[in-house]
Amino acid sequence: MLASRPVTPELPQRPPFALRARIISPLAEGGTRHEPDGLIQVEADGRIAAIGPATGRPREIDGAIDLRPWVILPGLVDLHAHLPQIPNAGVGFGLTLLDWLRRYVFPLEHDFDVDAAERIAPAAFRAFAAAGTTTVLLYGALWEPSLDAAFRAAQEHGIRATIGKVMMDRFTYDEGDRTPAETLELSLRQSADLCSRWHMRDAGRLRYAFTPRFAVTCTAEMLRESARLAAEAGALWQTHLAEDAGEIAEVLRLFPEAMDYLDVYDRAGALGPHAVLAHAVHLSDREVARLAESGARVAHCPASNLFLASGMMPLARYLDAGIGVGLGSDVAGGPDLSIFGAMRIGAYAQVARRAAGLDDRAVLDPLAWLRLGTLDGAAALGQADVTGSLEPGKEADLIVVDPAVTDPLRGEGPDWDPTDPEELVSRLIFRTHPDMVLGAWVRGRRLAGPA
Ligand code: GUN
Ligand code: ZN
Numbered sequence: 001m002l003a004s005r006p007v008t009p010e011l012p013q014r015p016p017f018a019l020r021a022r023i024i025s026p027l028a029e030g031g032t033r034h035e036p037d038g039l040i041q042v043e044a045d046g047r048i049a050a051i052g053p054a055t056g057r058p059r060e061i062d063g064a065i066d067l068r069p070w071v072i073l074p075g076l077v078d079l080h081a082h083l084p085q086i087p088n089a090g091v092g093f094g095l096t097l098l099d100w101l102r103r104y105v106f107p108l109e110h111d112f113d114v115d116a117a118e119r120i121a122p123a124a125f126r127a128f129a130a131a132g133t134t135t136v137l138l139y140g141a142l143w144e145p146s147l148d149a150a151f152r153a154a155q156e157h158g159i160r161a162t163i164g165k166v167m168m169d170r171f172t173y174d175e176g177d178r179t180p181a182e183t184l185e186l187s188l189r190q191s192a193d194l195c196s197r198w199h200m201r202d203a204g205r206l207r208y209a210f211t212p213r214f215a216v217t218c219t220a221e222m223l224r225e226s227a228r229l230a231a232e233a234g235a236l237w238q239t240h241l242a243e244d245a246g247e248i249a250e251v252l253r254l255f256p257e258a259m260d261y262l263d264v265y266d267r268a269g270a271l272g273p274h275a276v277l278a279h280a281v282h283l284s285d286r287e288v289a290r291l292a293e294s295g296a297r298v299a300h301c302p303a304s305n306l307f308l309a310s311g312m313m314p315l316a317r318y319l320d321a322g323i324g325v326g327l328g329s330d331v332a333g334g335p336d337l338s339i340f341g342a343m344r345i346g347a348y349a350q351v352a353r354r355a356a357g358l359d360d361r362a363v364l365d366p367l368a369w370l371r372l373g374t375l376d377g378a379a380a381l382g383q384a385d386v387t388g389s390l391e392p393g394k395e396a397d398l399i400v401v402d403p404a405v406t407d408p409l410r411g412e413g414p415d416w417d418p419t420d421p422e423e424l425v426s427r428l429i430f431r432t433h434p435d436m437v438l439g440a441w442v443r444g445r446r447l448a449g450p451a
Pocket of ligand 1: 082097101105213214240243304330333
């Protein structure tokens with residue numbers, strides 16, 4: 001069994017503070033830091049001052065809050081989610097992507113006005129934090145004022161968020177009476193205005209991402225002009241790529257001049273390290289090579305890919321090719337906000353690919369999944385210098401997890417105190433419990449959400 005705590009300590013709300021606990025974190029230079037009895041010190045400015053073993057440091061131990069046997073991990077990074085869709089999570093199983101968008105998503109986003117955003121966004125940020133997510137890359141809806149409301153909610157909550165107004169100039173739920181040229185102009189102007197209001201607010205905690213939905217809903221001009229604005233602003237550019245067969249066929253029909261789906265975005269000048277492409281389930285060898293060469297990142301959303309029957313992304317092949325990959329929940333394409341859940345479904349999908357003879361590469365181990373869901377996601381956002389791992393000088397974006405609630409026998413089985421961090425992280429991934437995240441912090445400031 002995993003020991004439960006006899007006494008519940010008071011968790012800190014603001015820096016400075018020091019915590020004593022088991023600490024597990026990927027390291028920027030490779031490998032994993034595991035301190036079975038560790039100490040992390042967070043400065044008043046929210047940065048990590050020191051991290052290491054507690055033993056032999058009586059003075060520091062004295063001032064630290066003792067959280068043992070709880071575990072400190074870096075906060076999780078969700079590289080792809082849709083804010084307006086969260087209320088629909090878990091509904092629509094069995095539909096193809098385009099039918100699911102028409103039936104559920106477009107009506108929900110259509111109704112995502114300021115009132116809806118003011119109700120949903122604060123609750124959504126609390127739910128992300130409760131799932132252990134401290135950094136998110138989000139899609140909003142088409143409506144500019146609802147994006148301001150979402151940013152205000154993120155500003156207030158404290159989560160690290162990059163958000164973008166969805167852009168669509170065809171196959172759209174916008175019923176406005178405008179010419180296509182007017183729709184394009186309006187979308188670009190509103191996106192640029194949101195970017196100028198919110199990008200890099202609160203010293204870079206809030207950022208803007210230009211967000212053309214995908215090639216089915218965007219003309220070549222919208223793709224090109226949005227990429228140009230993103231480059232000018234030094235902002236991210238995000239869209240969807242090669243998620244399901246019907247979508248891919250539609251893109252090739254709409255862009256007959258393109259070599260393949262990726263080429264549509266390439267021709268728009270949109271590929272580069274600032275581009276985050278969600279899904280990328282079905283790519284040709286040429287697309288894999290070009291994606292790697294361009295430096296664009298992939299948001300891997302395995303739970304969504306199975307929920308919507310899109311397919312199983314060849315993760316190991318992409319990693320071998322040198323593509324930067326992080327993990328996304330893709331709520332509500334994915335039914336679950338938890339990035340631990342994305343790790344679990346992704347791991348099962350890798351095994352299924354091997355068993356089906358689709359892949360002969362090794363599957364990732366639990367610590368590699370933890371890295372994908374933290375540091376690699378931060379790198380995809382261009383924020384690995386500040387978040388994604390627990391290392392001195394970085395901002396203190398961390399979570400505290402109680403592994404006891406993952407115990408299958410709820411404390412009545414044999415003692416279990418793993419010395420191997422891989423075993424403990426395996427438990428968290430494969431037996432994720434909705435209440436296991438006890439606290440989440442960004443820059444040392446505690447987020448509302450976890451119970
Ligand atoms: N492709 C275009 N829009 C969407 C969306 O909202 N969700 C998913 N999963 N794929 C998309
Ligand atoms: Zn999506």
